[in-house]
Every structure is written in C-alpha cells, then in structure tokens.
Amino acid sequence: xxxxxxxxxxxxxxxxxxxxxxxxxxxxxxxxxxxxxxxxxxxxxxxxxxxxxxxxxxxxxxxxxxxxxxxxxxxxxxxxxxxxxxxxxxxxxxxxxxxxxxxxxxxxxxxxxxxxxxxxxxxxxxxxxxxxxxxxxxxxxxxxxxxxxxxxxxxxxxxxxxxxxxxxxxxxxxxxxxxxxxxxxxxxxxxxxxxxxxxxxxxxxxxxxxxxxxxxxxxxxxxxxxxxxxxxxxxxxxxxxxxxxxxxxxxxxxxxxxxxxxxxxxxxxxxxxxxxxxxxxxxxxxxxxxxxxxxxxxxxxxxxxxxxxxxxxxxxxxxxxxxxxxxxxxxxxxxxxxxxxxxxxxxxxxxxxxxxxxxxxxxxxxxxxxxxxxxxxxxxxxxxxxxxxxxxxxxxxxxx
Amino acid sequence: xxxxxxxxxxxxxxxxxxxxxxxxxxxxxxxxxxxxxxxxxxxxxxxxxxxxxxxxxxxxxxxxxxxxxxxxxxxxxxxxxxxxxxxxxxxxxxxxxxxxxxxxxxxxxxxxxxxxxxxxxxxxxxxxxxxxxxxxxxxxxxxxxxxxxxxxxxxxxxxxxxxxxxxxxxxxxxxxxxxxxxxxxxxxxxxxxxxxxxxxxxxxxxxxxxxxxxxxxxxxxxxx
Numbered sequence: 159x160x161x162x163x164x165x166x167x168x169x170x171x172x173x174x175x176x177x178x179x180x181x182x183x184x185x186x187x188x189x190x191x192x193x194x195x196x197x198x199x200x201x202x203x204x205x206x207x208x209x210x211x212x213x214x215x216x217x218x219x220x221x222x223x224x225x226x227x228x229x230x231x232x233x234x235x236x237x238x239x240x241x242x243x244x245x246x247x248x249x250x251x252x253x254x255x256x257x258x259x260x261x262x263x264x265x266x267x268x269x270x271x272x273x274x275x276x277x278x279x280x281x282x283x284x285x286x287x288x289x290x291x292x293x294x295x296x297x298x299x300x301x302x303x304x305x306x307x308x309x310x311x312x313x314x315x316x317x318x319x320x321x322x323x324x325x326x327x328x329x330x331x332x333x334x335x336x337x338x339x340x341x342x343x344x345x346x347x348x349x350x351x352x353x354x355x356x357x358x359x360x361x362x363x364x365x366x367x368x369x370x371x372x373x374x375x376x377x378x379x380x381x382x383x384x385x386x387x388x389x390x391x392x393x394x395x396x397x398x399x400x401x402x403x404x405x406x407x408x409x410x411x412x413x414x415x416x417x418x419x420x421x422x423x424x425x426x427x428x429x430x431x432x433x434x435x436x437x438x439x440x441x442x443x444x445x446x447x448x449x450x451x452x453x454x455x456x457x458x459x460x461x462x463x464x465x466x467x468x469x470x471x472x473x474x475x476x477x478x479x480x481x482x483x484x485x486x487x488x489x490x491x492x493x494x495x496x497x498x499x500x501x502x503x504x505x506x507x508x509x510x511x512x513x514x515x516x517x518x519x520x521x522x523x524x525x526x527x528x529x530x531x532x533x534x535x536x537x538x539x540x541x542x543x544x545x546x547x548x549x550x551x552x553x554x555x556x557x558x
Numbered sequence: 559x560x561x562x563x564x565x566x567x568x569x570x571x572x573x574x575x576x577x578x579x580x581x582x583x584x585x586x587x588x589x590x591x592x593x594x595x596x597x598x599x600x601x602x603x604x605x606x607x608x609x610x611x612x613x614x615x616x617x618x619x620x621x622x623x624x625x626x627x628x629x630x631x632x633x634x635x636x637x638x639x640x641x642x643x644x645x646x647x648x649x650x651x652x653x654x655x656x657x658x659x660x661x662x663x664x665x666x667x668x669x670x671x672x673x674x675x676x677x678x679x680x681x682x683x684x685x686x687x688x689x690x691x692x693x694x695x696x697x698x699x700x701x702x703x704x705x706x707x708x709x710x711x712x713x714x715x716x717x718x719x720x721x722x723x724x725x726x727x728x729x730x731x732x733x734x735x736x737x738x739x740x741x742x743x744x745x746x747x748x749x750x751x752x753x754x755x756x757x758x759x760x761x762x763x764x765x766x767x768x769x770x771x772x773x774x775x776x777x778x779x780x781x782x
Contacts, residue, residue, distance in 0.1 A: 468610075471634055552610045555649065
C-alpha cells in the first residue's frame, strides 16, 4: 500500500486548491450533521426529562371492569346491547405481593404503591376539585423527586399533614401552616395542615395534586388498606413498553408505559428524529457527490500520468487504491475539521443561545461521523477510481 | 514475434487491420530503428511489443515467454520489470522530483525505496548528466532535461528492452544528439536492446539496424 499512499498524498498536495475546497465542503456537511444531531438529541432528552420528571415510567392498575356475558348454547344467535360499566375506584388485589414481586423484576429501578382519588378542597367559601395522592414517601421520591420541587415548608405527609401545589395554594390563598379541609364525598372529610408547597412546573398538577400519606387517603376514599396504582421507574426508559407488557403478563393487571400514555409526544419525537436523519442523509449524499466529482476531474486531469504509471508497471488494483485512498483522506480530514466546527457551534449555542436547554456532545457521535465520512469518501471515490483503473494505457498516454 | 496481427474495431463494420502478420526477432543487444510513414503502424507495433496492447492474432515472445495468454496482472508485472519506456512527451509525473520520478518503477514494484535503490537512481541521473537537478520538480526542467530524466527512469528497473517513441521529436537538434548518444550508451553499458521509433533519418541511419514498416508490413529488413 506504500505506493498508493505516496501517490495519493502527492496528488492531493499538488492539487492543493481543489483539495482544500472539497475538504471545506465536507467539513461544512459534517458540521451541519454533528450540530443538528447534537441539537435534536439534546432537545429530545430535555423534553423526555421534563415529561418524566412528573411521571412514572409505568403505571400499574386494576384492569377495567367489564360486563360478563352469559354463554349461550351452541347454535343460538345472541344479540347484545351493552352499556359499558362505570369504573369505580378499586384496590389492586394483593398489592403488597405485587409490589414485592416488581421490586425483584429485572430492569425495574423503583416501585411505589399509591392510593389516589378525587376530592374537594375547601377553605371558607372557596372550593377546588383536587386529586388526593396517598404515597409512601420513601418509595415515591425515588420515582418523582418531589423534595427538589418544594418551594415552601417541608415535604411531610404523615399524621394530619399535606403537601399541596403552588397553584392550589394561590387559588385558596394558603401558605405553610394553614388548615385545609378535604371532602371526599359521602360525609368523609378531614382537616389537614399544609406542611409544604411544591411546584412541578406543570400547571395542571400544581393546581390539583394534594399529597397525603397512604393511611389518611385510604380512609378519606373509603378504601382501607388499598393501593389503586403502582408507579414504576425502569433503567432503560425506551424499553418501558416491553417491561410494561411483561408486568401485564406476569400479574394480570393493566400496565401502561409512559410511551403509551404520551403517544402524541412519542409521535412528535419520532418524526423529529426521522426528519433529522433525512436531512443528514441528504447532506451526506451531496458531500459524497462532491467528493466523487472532484475525484472525477482529478482522474481526467491525470489521464496521461495514469497511462505512464500503467506503462511503468502499476497494476489496475494499485491505481484503484490510489484514488480510493484519496477519497478516504478527503472524508477523514473533512470530518475532523467538520467535527471541530460542529462542536464549536454547539458551544456557541450553549454559551450564547437561548439557555432553554443544554446540548451535550456525545464523543461517539464525533467518532461515528468521522468513520462514516471516511467510508463515504472511499465509497464515493469508487466510480472515479474504477475509471482510472480501467483506463487503457495506450489511449491514456496519447491523451493530451 | 510470429504472425503478429492487429485490428481495430473488431467485429464492427469499420474493422481495419493495421498490422498484417509480422514476423521479426529483436536480439538482446540490438540497437534498432523502426521507421515508416505515419499511419504505417509503427506506434501500434510499439504498443504491442511494450505489452500495452494485445495483438488480434499471432504470438509475441518476450524473453522467450509467450505473452498472448497472460492475464493483465502478469503482463503488467512483466512490463514493469522487462521494458523501459521513453515517450515523445517525456511524461514525468509532475508531483514528484526528478529523483523520485527515476525511482518510480522501483517504488511501484517494491514500495518504499531502499538506500541502494536511491544510490542506483542517483547514479543513473549522473549518467544522463542530471545529477545536479535531482531534487527539482519536473515542471522546473527544460524539455531536453525532462527527456534525460525519462531515460534514466526507463533504465532504473534494468529492463531487457528499451522502447522509445519519437524520443527526440520534441527537442532541438543539439538535444536530440545528446539524447541519442544516451540511448547508445545505455545499449552498450547496460546491455539492453533498444528500439527507437523515429522520423529523423539522421538518427535512424545511425542505428545498427533499420526496420521499415509500410502499410502494416515489414519491408526490406533482413531478419536477424
């Protein structure tokens, strides 16, 4: 390979301006791909983080109650007019065993049983509808780090204490230490002390969630000893659906992953990713065409030299190698320059941009894009290099 | 060569036979000129002998080996080791210095040149009077100087046969004589056969042997 490399490098050096132009072209392409990929990856990670900051990865509930249809004898046509049943609040049967089983399930990082249901919050004349959420605080904070979102007071839910959202506190004019009356209907009510106020950043949750301990919630909702939902986090968030269906098979319960709950979001993210990939692909194709056309011109320019090299005993295969190496060198150098420019753009974005979110740069992205650009260079060189290799030495030498 | 024929556009309506069955032998130490009017087939014959092209019929032996059925890789290898070319337009590789151009056939065959190779190439440059210009790029040399470098390059692989296609066609008469003298010396000193294609009667008459082609046939040449 020595002679191939020597010839390739000398040819590139001799056509300095041509080489520099195509390297700049490749660099621009790679920079766009690196920046765009980093931007979209960062953006998506940010969106997913925000979404999952207030949500479990998997929610496990009792399956919906359905009407039982009496089986009919063979050959009897049955007409059925069905009204779907109202879903009452029910406890997950044997939720303690389910919880323990899920604790040991591979890929699951946290399991938190919750009892939740509707109620009214009253203060004086003001009434707000709220969602009571009875939690086991140690388990729950592993799923949603509520302690980080407390803006006043403390995260304390036991023995007559409650933590409410900032919007609810504003609506009812409450601050830490105030008393709040919770009314769950059917005459079940209780008065709790606001121990803390949280702000998750999602208005709906900040206006409706009232965190209590499980015991208080159970008695308010008249579900002694119950858990209505089990929240789960998993190690690999994009594998949540598989874990969910495994849990459903294992327990017979309804298990829904965040990807199913946020189908529209997932759709948006997918189409965003697809369009990024398409843009990258088109940029890569135009870079490849650029490399190919520059090498084509070079092959034509060097026709006579190729002829004389062939006369001096260079083989077709070696001639092929000379131009493939040139393509590879274009790709490698162009992508190194482009990688630096791309990282520079990301830095500028992080430093001087909107500061809405931070873009991390994955070193694998840089290594991968250089590798891909080098291979693209070699592949795009294939056609011109093949032409150089096939050249008839007699005609090549006569070429003026 | 035995019954060597060459046609162009084989199998098409405009098929033409350029060489009509040539028989000829070139000895190991011959110094021969190949002359003929333009269109007589000189260059075609030279390309065949140089293994740059394939005969349509007949056989060409190089160093006693039949070459017709060789594949491209073997022909290329044999061409590199047994034949040195000098063309009318010198054809140096412009990206390389004079010395590197001389080394090129060795670098193609063996890769990175050894010190012995470099000494050999410098010796050949001295032989053609170009040792002072070894590190110049070829576009910094005059036509005559480039042709001298090309001769040194043709000799570096110690070929058995030196083929020259109008080597002086592009030079003034003074340089022509110098270049011709170089071919003479190569023939005597390195013992390689020389076949010169030329239009210049002064040059051809100075050769030991003159092969005349007329319309694709050898005329008036006593087979050696």
